[in-house]
Amino acid sequence: MVVTSSKELDTYLSDFELFEKNGATKGPSWIHQIRKAAISRFSELGFPTTRLEEWKYTNVAPIAKTRFKRAECEVNGLMAEALARATLGESACAQLVFVNGHFSRELSSLRSLPEGVKAGSLAAAWGSDPASIEPHLARHASYHDHAFVALNTAFMKDGAFVYVPKGQVVELPIHLLFFSTAPVGLAHERPGTAVVSYPRNLIVADDGSQAMIVESYVGVGTNVYLTNTVTEIVGGKNAVIDYYKLQRESEEAFHIATVQAHLDRSSNFSSHSIDLGGALVRNDLNATLDGEGIECTLDGLYMVTGRQHVDNHTRIDHVKPHCSSRELYKGLLDGKSRGVFNGKIYVHKAAQKTDAKQTNKNLLLSEGATINTKPQLEIYADDVKCTHGSTIGQLDQNAVFYLRSRGLDLATARNLLTYAFASEMVGRIKVEPVRAQIENLLVTRLQHGSRAEDTP
Amino acid sequence: MLEIRNLHAKVGNTEILRGIDLTVHAGEVHAVMGPNGSGKSTLAHVLAGRESYEVTAGEVIYEGKDLLKMPPEERAREGVFLAFQYPVEIPGVSTTYFLKAGVNAIRKHRGLEELDAIDFLAMVKEKMKLVEMDQALINRPLNEGFSGGEKKRNEIFQMGVLDPKLAILDETDSGLDIDALKIVANGVNAFRSPARAMLVITHYQRLLNYIIPDYVHVIFDGRIVKSGGKALALELEEKGYDWLKAEVEVAQPTIA
Secondary structure: OOOOOHHHHHHHHHHHHHHHHOOHHHOOHHHHHHHHHHHHHHHHHOOOOOOOHHHOOOOOHHHHHOOOEEOOOOOOOOHHHHHHHHOOHHHOOEEEEEEOOEEEEEEEEEOOOOOOOEEEEHHHHHHHOHHHHOOOOOOOOOOOOOHHHHHHHHHOOOOEEEEEOOOOEOOOOEEEEEEEOOOOOOOOOOOOOOEEEOOEEEEEEOOOOEEEEEEEEEEOOOOOEEEEEEEEEEEOOOOEEEEEEEEEOOOOOEEEEEEEEEEOOOOEEEEEEEEOOOOEEEEEEEEEEOOOOOEEEEEEEEEEOOOOEEEEEEEEEEOOOOOEEEEEEEEEEOOOOEEEEEEEEEEOOOOOOOEEEEEEEEEEOOOOOEEEEEEEEEEOOOOOEEEEEEEEEOOOHHHHHHHHOOOOOHHHHHHHHHHHHHHHHHHOOOOHHHHHHHHHHHHHHHHHHHHHHHOO | OEEEEEEEEEEOOEEEEEEEEEEEOOOOEEEEEOOOOOOHHHHHHHHHOOOOOEEEEEEEEEOOEEHHHOOHHHHHHOOEEEEOOOOOOEEEEEHHHHHHHHHHHHHHHOOOOOOOHHHHHHHHHHHHHHOOOOHHHHHOEEOOOOOHHHHHHHHHHHHHHHOOOEEEEEOOOOOOOHHHHHHHHHHHHHHOOOOOEEEEEEOOOHHHHOOOOOEEEEEEOOEEEEEEOHHHHHHHHHHOOHHHHHHHHHHHHHHO
């Protein structure tokens, strides 16, 4: 049970004063107002405890107890290699690189953005182009009831801003790449070395436009740090947005992310959320279907081992009639890892003819792994089609025997079946280099897994 | 090639095999028949190494080696193949991908060089003809969405590719229409050779019109109660299993 002491909150409040003094006030005054409102809300909320239903299975005490320093932009020696592995290269039309939340112009590349498309630093844009930012920023991701969103909003300094104008189609993906390069050394050995970054992203796809956005979080080295990130996505009428979030933080890292999509009439939003890294991970993905005829697809894959903890909370708000949503999250849990899935579908009174389907499937690969899964439907309309379900299972022993009877050894058979379970989600990734990356990571992880298994 | 002596096996607390004796030589085809629940499929699975069956007594000598000591994959590598009655569907893995892993594990075990993609595909193409397999089918996820007939053809196709010495066909005929049955039987017949042996497990005599066995055995209540030539199958077809039951019950005291 977490009880946030006032001392822990005071650290953040005094850090906020410091943050404001050191230049945060240079930004436009409306940003300043939002930040102040957010920190004040955070001081009321405090860190969530496991007594709250939404945080029942995820204890953030390790985060509350750690003293984080706001991260500087530190480009260390490991960056080049990390960049080479994470880049989408020529396959992306733009790659924005952020180091500890700070935009790096040198590492970024904007190859060939179509006419009118903007992709760059959010901080630069709220200074130079407030008309594009002000109507959206902090209007969708609410800091009123989520402490981490409140903190992110209070300390937001930079992140990505992407704007796709009316009718424009961006065929190649836009890659937002977030590196964490915390100073080497474990925080508990050197107190005060843990750092935090607060990436803040805004993606606006205007009416009839189309875009693919890939958001990657990559840890460089093995350090304790916290990434507390918020992405707001706004889809106009008929807009098509294909969104990917790939989380590969380092194994000691905390990763808290909120993605809030607000969608207008006849738009099409698909999200692919992939979690492989991090020690303690919490994702909140919320989509508000605020128009008729919207199609929303939420895909997720989490693959954890050791003592990793990954929590996926999703919420789909069917606000208007005739929308359909499809959600499929799959989890692979090995070692003593722990997974949480909480998917809520909320059908508002006006949302007649809603067609919603939600599924969560889990494969437990060891006796020590745990999953808490909770699909939830809340329906206030009377003419809807909603289904939900979740499964938890082990590898099918029939299938293992079948493969062994063809000459495959036990470890190979298990790996093949595990891979097969995950491959459905990998197959749904439309961006080829992303798919290849994930596939490689999966295969590598499986090979390591089988070795670990041989040593009891 | 295969010598089964006094084999007993149970699942949980139920004894299913209660003393099987059977000798199979290279080049022979043995049909094993029997009513439902007699232990036919259990015998097949015990020979292939399924761990959910516990062998409580007896031994199985295969090519001079103790078969029961080997894990399932080693049996496969030594040349034992089981065509499943209910082949497993594995979404996400294509037949070719998994078969290549199997073929190379077996080849490695036999001291042969592993096949590269080109040689493997050439071999696969050859074997596909055996059971009129479609290329599209083997590129699809293993057995996923296959019809019953396609699954059984896939089993025989795999037998062709894996090149076993002892093939055990567990009710490969069940659920097949006559056309599919002929295709499967043709595949099996093409595979017969003086170096190989087959154990054809079936409930119905029909399959044996197409795969002519050298010997027919009848399992009842976990034991082989009658053995004979192919005429025995016809007799069973005609009279059903009931006459045999009566005969066994009368003879029971002397067998026991």
